Amino acid sequence: MRINPDFTIQKVGGSWVAVAVGETSKTFHGMVRLNETGAFLWKMLAEKDCTEEELVEAMLEEYEIDRETVTADIRRIVETMAENGLFVPGSYTPAAEDAGEPEAEDAPEAEDAPEEAE
Amino acid sequence: MNQTENIEAQLREQxxxxxxxxxxxxxxxxxxxxxxxxxxxxxxxxxxxxxxxxYRRPDGKYILHRIIGVRPGEYIIRGDNTYAKEHVPDSWILGYVSEFYRGRRHVRTSDRGYRAYAAVWNALYPLRRVFVFAKRAAGAVWRRLRGRRHRKDGD
Structure with missing residues (x-):
């Protein structure tokens, strides 16, 4: 997965904020606020295409946390990023949740794109 | 991570x-x-x-331009690349630019260098105006000449 290069990140006061520029700014009008961890992952994903495993390894090197917590956190952050349309299209595949149980047929359908109110 | 649309709400909440x-x-x-x-x-x-x-005009449009005059209850405002002055009452103003990123370059609007740039740009306004009018006039003459030549060619 990789962050769409049309997003730029900047530090404002104590937090990190990403906004869209170029073509993407025509459809994405908001600002994305990130904490230190979010910004750390963001910078990695903006630089190159990373796998979840690479993100986990980098986080373990940077912070003192256990692998399980890191993996769960990263999965959650990455999912939120994907839901908000921040990745280069096609560069993200949702992580397979401990395979087994197929999804119920009446599961609500995921929306194709995040809604953008003008 | 959150994303909001409304600028006023954003300023108030964040x-x-x-x-x-x-x-x-x-x-x-x-x-x-x-x-x-x-x-x-x-x-x-x-x-x-x-x-x-x-600021936000009564028609709902958000504008970001430069203050070139401060008067009681209102500001005189003009865009760096526009030619008309606008009288903007204090009540329209939502916020001000504290810093900006021009590409990778980071500029704080309180910096002396930036303020000097703004003063110089504003001082150049009469020249900028003359230049633009000269350019427009030259363009009009050029089009007229070309038009005449085209007509001639067609004869």
């Missing part, structure tokens, strides 16, 4: 607003859909000459 600039009225300082501004809400103090206020 205490700042970050956005890409759209349009060319502040060119060459801010380029269309490339540069980003950080806007802070206005406090009780009034803004100063050369500050960059973000």
């Amino acid at each position: 205490g700042f607003y970050v956005s890409t600039t759209v349009g060319c009225s502040m060119f060459p300082m801010l380029r269309n859909r490339r540069d980003r501004v950080v806007v802070l809400p206005v406090g009780p103090e009034r803004l100063r000459k050369y500050d960059l206020p973000l």
Whole structure:
């Protein structure tokens, strides 16, 4: 997965904020606020295409946390990023949740794109 | 991580607003859909000459231009790349640009270098105006000449 290069990140006061520029700014009008961890992952994903495993390894090197917590956190952050349309299209595949149980047929359908109110 | 649309709500809830600039009225300082501004809400103090206020016209349009005059209850405002002055009452003003990113370059609007740039750009206004009118006039003459030549060619 990789962050769409049309997003730029900047530090404002104590937090990190990403906004869209170029073509993407025509459809994405908001600002994305990130904490230190979010910004750390963001910078990695903006630089190159990373796998979840690479993100986990980098986080373990940077912070003192256990692998399980890191993996769960990263999965959650990455999912939120994907839901908000921040990745280069096609560069993200949702992580397979401990395979087994197929999804119920009446599961609500995921929306194709995040809604953008003008 | 959160994403909000309304600028007023953003300023109120987050205490700042970050956005890409759209349009060319502040060119060459801010380029269309490339540069980003950080806007802070206005406090009780009034803004100063050369500050960059973000305001909302009664028709709902958000504008970010430069203050070129401060008067009681209103500001005289003009875009760096526009030619008309606008009288903007204090009540329209939502915030002001505290810093901006021109590409990778980071500029704080309180910096002396930036303020000097703003003063110089403003001082160049008469020249800029003459230059633009001269350019337009030259264009009109050129089109007229070309038109005449085309007619001649057609004969």
